[in-house]
Amino acid sequence: xxxxxxxxxxxxxxxxxxxxxxxxxxxxxxxxxxxxxxxxxxxxxxxxxxxxxxxxxxxxxxxxxxxxxxxxxxxxxxxxxxxxxxxxxxxxxxxxxxxxxxxxxxxxxxxxxx
Amino acid sequence: xxxxxxxxxxxxxxxxxxxxxxxxxxxxxxxxxxxxxxxxxxxxxxxxxxxxxxxxxxxxxxxxxxxxxxxxxxxxxxxxxxxxxxxxxxxxxxxxxxxxxxxxxxxxxxxxxxx
Numbered sequence: 166x167x168x169x170x171x172x173x174x175x176x177x178x179x180x181x182x183x184x185x186x187x188x189x190x191x192x193x194x195x196x197x198x199x200x201x202x203x204x205x206x207x208x209x210x211x212x213x214x215x216x217x218x219x220x221x222x223x224x225x226x227x228x229x230x231x232x233x234x235x236x237x238x239x240x241x242x243x244x245x246x247x248x249x250x251x252x253x254x255x256x257x258x259x260x261x262x263x264x265x266x267x268x269x270x271x272x273x274x275x276x277x278x279x
Numbered sequence: 280x281x282x283x284x285x286x287x288x289x290x291x292x293x294x295x296x297x298x299x300x301x302x303x304x305x306x307x308x309x310x311x312x313x314x315x316x317x318x319x320x321x322x323x324x325x326x327x328x329x330x331x332x333x334x335x336x337x338x339x340x341x342x343x344x345x346x347x348x349x350x351x352x353x354x355x356x357x358x359x360x361x362x363x364x365x366x367x368x369x370x371x372x373x374x375x376x377x378x379x380x381x382x383x384x385x386x387x388x389x390x391x392x393x394x
Binding site for chain 2: 199210214216259269
């Protein structure tokens with residue numbers, strides 16, 4: 166069965182520093198990977214996705230993610246964090262040959278301090 | 280542009296009461312979804328509708344029913360609410376089916392508390 170794990174419940178970063186939010190996955194077929202962000206009292210917003218091709222995917226608000234097949238990871242990164250990046254981040258995976266439903270990780274709370 | 284609109288935003292029910300959560304999208308999307316969000320558990324799919332007239336069970340369908348009223352609207356019904364159904368419920372939509380990997384667009388949620 167497919168699964169996705171976000172090993173850190175919370176990540177704390179100083180403004181201007183690089184940030185990484187970690188995600189690992191488990192699927193038996195080709196993985197399709199997504200990152201979403203949730204601000205307080207709002208729904209999720211799509212950031213980026215990996216389907217195929219270049220392992221480095223660029224998305225909204227300056228975020229990028231690196232797909233690593235050997236480590237089964239899809240970590241979210243940003244070179245310089247902003248206070249406004251503080252939010253809850255979700256990684257999700259869809260297994261290509263298993264009906265297609267998205268499985269979400271439990272979420273990582275990112276806190277960026279001035 | 281409204282996107283995905285959910286009503287109500289908040290609701291408190293007593294155990295055993297019934298309720299319908301409403302969702303409408305104005306993006307002419309084909310697929311619609313209902314999720315629940317619980318602390319530490321991410322989002323879990325309750326039901327989805329790949330197109331008007333079709334619905335399918337997701338990961339946690341027990342205790343819920345859905346209706347795809349038309350292309351715009353997808354409602355979620357709790358026939359006999361239980362405290363375990365206290366959660367934040369999100370409706371989402373996407374242009375294509377899940378298999379097309381198109382992003383899902385989410386409403387702002389309904390916060391449901393069952394006493």
